[in-house]
Amino acid sequence: MIRIARRFELMPVPAIHEDDAEALGLPGRELRWLISSKAVPANHCSTCVIRVPPGERARPAHSHPNGEEVIYIIRGSGRVLVGGEVRPVRAGMAVLFPQGVVHMLHNTGSEEMKVVCFFAPPTGLENYKMYEDVDFPD
DSSP, X not given: OOOOOOOOOOOOOOOOOGGGSOEEEETTEEEEEEESTTSBOOSSOEEEEEEEOTTOEEEEEEEOTXXXXXXXXXXXXXXXXXXXXXXXXXXXXXXXXXXXXXXXXXXXXXXXXXXXXXXXXXXXXXXXXXXXXXXXXX
16 A cells, blocks of 8 residues: 655635725725735735625726726626627626726616626726726617
8 A cells, every 4th residue: 555645734825705805985886805915915816896786887987908807796787888888797697898998887776786806917996997988878
């Protein structure tokens, strides 16, 4: 019988609960950075969770000139504006916002929309390019 020795090193698990992250009140949403330079740092990505009340838009429309964003809708329904195109979204859907493409989220449902946003490379609000004059077509 051959015995294989395994070496296990204990290291802290980099984890955070959203309730422990600072809540930022932004136009149309509350944002909490979970994986970021100020929360749980990572080398290649960042993550936040947003909550959008019924009828609200996560404003202003914006883009990420230096990376991509993927959103995953945990709860609620609404629509996204991506590069001038509008698409309905609901819980269980993932949406890619390509690098440099203007986008926006609108909660059209009757319950709060909860969305997890993933960014690569890591980003922060200082890296958003804002478009105050862009909105959903009526």
